[in-house]
Amino acid sequence: MSRFSPLRPGRPPRRWSRAHTVSLTGLLATLTAAGINGWSWLPTGWAVVSGVERSGGQLAHAAPVTGRVLFVSPHPDDETLTAAGLLYQVQKSGGQAFVVFLTNGDGFPWDVRTQTFRPTLNAGDYLRQGRLRMNEALDATRKLGIPKEQVLFLGFPDRGLTRVYTQNYLIPYRSPYTRADRAPYDGLFQPKVPYTGKALEEVMGRVFDKVQPDVVLAPSVLDTHPDHRSSSYVATRLASERGVRLYYYIVHGGVEWPLPKGYHPKLPLSPPRLEQQGVRWQRYNLTDEQQAVKVDAIRSYRSQLRLLSRFMWAFARENELLLPTPAE
Incomplete structure (x- = not known):
């Protein structure tokens, strides 16, 4: 051959x-x-x-959000990534923006390692990270014009809200990171709250009583992060029971969302899908001033930017996203 x-x-x-x-x-x-x-x-x-x-061009424009607005944030930085421009405008236009942080973001090992540079971590390392992220959140919300007394921390366990809400309704959950079974930080809205679903519902009810919101912004029930979904369940129930107008936002929309990564201020932010449960997302357009304030607030989260910078900067676009819920 x-x-x-x-x-x-x-x-x-x-x-x-x-x-x-x-x-x-x-x-x-x-x-x-x-x-x-x-x-x-x-x-x-x-x-x-x-x-x-x-x-982005297929989305309707959201109406201005005014009055007393409560943002339900599972972790420090969710409020800035998804609604910094909106919250800044609420304060600037004479309304009142409140932010409640359900956790301090104290359960992310890679984040903690960037601070300690040690392979073995202990509970004290995670608690220090929780305090650091509280301070970053206070700095970011200050840049949005939100007074410190309108920023509330609950101190529930990061990466543990689903267990707290669905499995530990009566028996306290112990965080595998901080080793705490009740809120361990100073400066909380209510100190030493046990890590149970019942306590989470009760303290969130007290937050609603204190704020008396006209509008609530909560994570989407389809967010892929378990803490976000659990936060959504609690906020949705309370807002529905009290007849408060509710909008959803989204942070974790699936693999590689949002695209493109990095800083693209002249592009729109489009949702993972145009509709969620038969309701279409809306775009809340930002002015140049609002965009600049948002960029400055993102910079407050230095601990997160070390690991997630291209993800975080992908939210600094010409608009933010809101999903209205049907009015009852």
Whole structure:
């Protein structure tokens, strides 16, 4: 048998080499990075940017949010990523914006390691991280014009709200990170609250009693983070029982959402899906001033920017997202 290819007489067949593999891998990596980061000069990046612009253009404009507004934040930074411009405008226009942080974000090991640089962590490390994130939240909300007395911390366990609400309704849950089974921080809305679902409902009820909100902003029930979904269940029930207008926001919308990653202030922020449970998302447009304030507030979360900067900056767009709930 001839060693030459019958399709190419007189020439040996080309073999796939390691150099070909490296080149193809590099090309695929570049095209993937173009899509994730919105490099519109490459096809995949152009496709992502075009899809975001098209989706954002299909959203109706949200009406101004006014009055006494309560933002329900599972972790410090959720309020800034999703509603910094809105909360700033509420305060500026004569309303009152309140933020309640259900947890202090004290259950993220990689975050804690960036502070300690030690492979083995202890409860004290997580508690120090919780106090750090409280201070970052106070700095961020101050930049939004929200007085300190309108910022409330509950101190429930990060990455534990679902267990607290669904499995530990009466028996206190113990955080595997801080080793606490009740709220351990100074400066809380109500100190030493046990980590039970019953206590979570009761203290959130007291927050509603104190604020008497006209509008509540809460995480979407379809957010992929368990803490966010549990926060949504509690806030939805309380707002519904009291006849308070409720809007949803979203932080964790699925794999790689939001795209493109990084800072793209001239692009809209589009939702993972245009509709949720038959209701269409709306866009809350931001002025240049609101965008600048939001950027400054994001910078307050230095501990998070060390690990999640491209994710966090992806929320600094020309609008924020709101999902209205049906009026009863």
